[in-house]
Amino acid sequence: MPAQDLLTKSGRLAAIALLVTATLVLPACGGGDGPDSEATQEVEPSPTPGKASAENLAQSVVMVAPGVGEGSGFEPVATGSGTIVDTRGHILTNYHVINPDDVGPYDRIAIYLTEEAQEPPELAYFAEVAAWDENFDLAVLRIVGNRNGVEIDPEDLDLTPADFGDPDDLELGDDLMVLGYPTIGEGALELTLGVVSGFLSSEGRRAVWIKTDARIAPGNSGGAAFNAVGKLVGVPTAVFYTEEFGAEASGRVRPIDFAEDLIEDAQATRRTVIPEPSGQAAPGRVDVDVATVFGGEPPFFATGDLGADFVLTEEVFLANEDRAALYEDPAEALQFYEEFGRLGGVRRVYDNFESAAETGILVMAQIDLYETAEGASGAARVCEEYVDTMYEFVFDSGIEFYEPEDLGDPGIADESCYLQAEEVVEDPQEAPIMFDAIGFRLGPALAVVGVLSMPGSVTEEQVQSLAALELEALSAWLGVEAPGGGAAGYASPEDAIDDYVAYFDLTYVGDCEGTDPVTQAGMYCSLLVEDRGDERVYVVGLVASEPEAWLLLTQDSGGFWSVADDAIVDPESAEPPW
Secondary structure (H helix, E strand, O other): OOHHHHOOOOOOOOOOOOOOOOOOOOOOOOOOOOOOOOOOOOOOOOOOOOHHHHHHHHOEEEEEEEEEHHHHHHHHHEEEEEEEEOOEEEEOOOOOOOOHHHOOOEEEEEEOOOOOOOOEEEEEEEEEEEEEEOOEEEEEEEEEEEOOOOOOEEEEEEEEOOOOOOOHOOOOOOOOEEEOOHHHHHHOOOOEEEEEEEEEEEOOOOEEEEOOOOOOOOOOOOEEEEOOOOOOEEEEEEEEEOOHOOOOOEEEEEEEEHHHHHHHHHHHOOOOOOOOOOOOOOOOOOOOOHHHHHOOOOOOHHHHHOOOOEEEEEEEEEEHHHHHHHOOOOOHHHHHHHHHOEEEEEEEEEHHHHHHOOOEEEEEEEEEEEEEEEHHHHOOOOHHHHHHHHHHHHHHHHHOOOOOEEEOOOOOOOEEEEEEEEEEOOOOOHHHHEEEEEEEEEEOEEEEEEEOHHHHHOHHHHHHHHHHHHHHHHHHHOOOOOHHOOOOOOOOOHHHHHHHOOOOOOOOOEEEEOOOOOOOOEEEEEEEEEEEEOOEEEEEOOOOOOOHHHHEEEEEEOOOEEEEEOOOOOOOOOOOOO
């Protein structure tokens, strides 16, 4: 698939990663007095910083955006600003920028960087909260993943921290430069100039607030206030209006020394969290009981089973309460879960972002555990639970699909169904995203393995192969034998081939030896051409047809059947017997 075709979908296909993970090369700003920075020679003060110094300082200021989703499908619920304070990915901001009681529910905090002042900021990292202080309205974030949500080593970060100054050195009339991402700036980095217009003292301190006439607007919160020589002296936090003066306003900047202990606390620990809204569980977060059910080791196939290009980008434990909230009637959904004894679930998402320009494939595997096998069986009635799982996944991705179509039982486990859904697109010329999924039940577990891809990228056989891998992992974890005599549920090669051709409404007559090319013409038969021990290779085709029209097929020792276009066999041995 051409790269440009995938790029047109980057805003909608939340789970498929961006094609290129850009590394921003940021000009060095020099060390300073702040945490985790080295002292440098003092710069000669100048009354008004010039354009060049302002652009250099801008490399330390980021946009902070709590939101939902990941990678190209991330959707902010609010935006604010922040300042990079060290090279290990710590970012200072206001607590109200990331407080869910102020901004609403979210499950990610995105960090956007501006490489060029003339360009809009670009998503660069994801962060969580390392420390916060509600009293002083300050928080320190820590970068934990790249733009695709993949965990990142702090040593791999290329960041320009701000140099710290001493706010106690400020005097009335001193110049201040405020940098941030105000909403009135339409999401772009914006510089406003002003002076120190006063101080507000409390509890014997010289200044709890620095007052300024520099314009501070919503979105500036958490950004940077620099003095005349480019040192960070405060965090723009609030604006106070006086009714009798109409639109006149006074900005409030929190002095930077209020944040020093908080930054040190954040640097001393690796703990990261997403704050919870008051009085309710944070969205996407569940109590520890669900994780305990899975013993901390969910039974999923390994990333290596998918190939070198795939990486695990997400693992989420799923609570009934959080999932019920997705539906029109949460109480009814929760009653459904409780009726059948669902304990909770876990989902993994695997992304081949390294080769997304060619294939654009995302794999989702999800397991839900029930108290008994009977509960799991009841919940799987007519594939209803598998459809719900697909709905929950695509809802998280922000993609609209038509109602999934049930394509029948692929014979994976005790009971299973193959589902396919197509994205709703407005332009008939635009290729829709496809979601192919196989759901199956094994004892007290329901599992779904699905693939988001562009049309033609994935075959039913490939989805079956993934489901067979998941079945093996789940069987080993539960300590039960997979049904059907093999990982894919086929007792013999003939059964596998029979299931394959039944999809095309054709008749399979067995081994090609002994078939009648007259009475059985137009029927399918198979011929073993090579037995490799762990794998057998067959040719399959219509009786009496030309060899060039036959399929080359393999069946592994576990019983799984797939097309083998790249298998190497002796052409003469593949010759049908007529």
